[in-house]
Amino acid sequence: MSTVSTARTIVRMPATAKRGEVIEIRTLVGHVMETGFRRAAAGGLVPRDIVRNFVCSYNGAEVFRAELHPAIAANPLVSFTVVAAESGSLEFRWSGDNGFAASASASLVVT
């Protein structure tokens, strides 16, 4: 039986920008964000399973980092802005509990 195991990511940002322009990047990652505070039917705690870190690097240099916590909703959306300095690629990395790792990349043409 087939199963879905890969974490889905969605990144929305402009494909082109003018030099010096501030662009908005919006990212979405599929994750349950189990808080670790909830109890299962039998009474035991459901172990915590969350995304801990999100990093965006722009041509290899880190430009944005976020630390995520248990009160954040499932499938967290992170939106931030970056100054379009030069053409190149942006890498997005999520990491978390139980070895969770997801990544995405996008390219930006600066004119």
Added chain:
Amino acid sequence: MKRLLAVLLVLIAPVQADDRRSGYSFMTPETRAMQDDDSSNPASLWVLDGEALWKSEGCASCHKGMAGVAARYPQVDAKQGLVNLEQRINTCRVEKQKAAPFAYESRELLALTAFIGRQSRGQPIDIKADAKTKPFLEAGRAAFFRRQGQLNLACTQCHDQQWGKSLVGNPIPQAHPTGYPIYRLEWQGMGSLQRRLRNCYVGVRAEPHAYGAKEYVELELYLMWRANGMKLEAPAVRP
């Protein structure tokens, strides 16, 4: 002259007293914005999963596209009687693909229904009321008007008579299933119309039926027929 005639015709034509409203119109602007933009609608993650399954499971070798399909379910099948979209997918899996059916509310089934539903977004719901569907429609309608549960409430009492008012701080919608499967913020995940129906059953303290029960499918059919002509928003976001 032609224009005048057109205006006159519009004036003479019976007024379409359609005050039906999708659950969307009861939501806050923030939740609406979340649904409107595919990059912020978390259901898009399930649509992507569904697209991947569509390819990996070989659905594309028979089906070209699924535009408009979700707007026409539940349908009467010659062999099985009334089936909803989830059951139709599983019939395809068992009979055509010789594979195990997906469990109700499994990530796979929700992903496929979201992927198929997405292709009908913007299309009007189109349920035929004919000799084939009549007995099921009547059964669904009877369920909608039947008082049940310890609170002794019928669907109609909230969704026809009290819509727009508040129930524990939330607006009561008109119960038009325009966006299923939905990403419900309360669930922090996706769910089918039957999951939502079970919520209402539990809410009036009635015994919920098992997933896939014919009582639910009949109610689904009646609700979809009641929403005939309204545009599909699948996969929608609901609070």
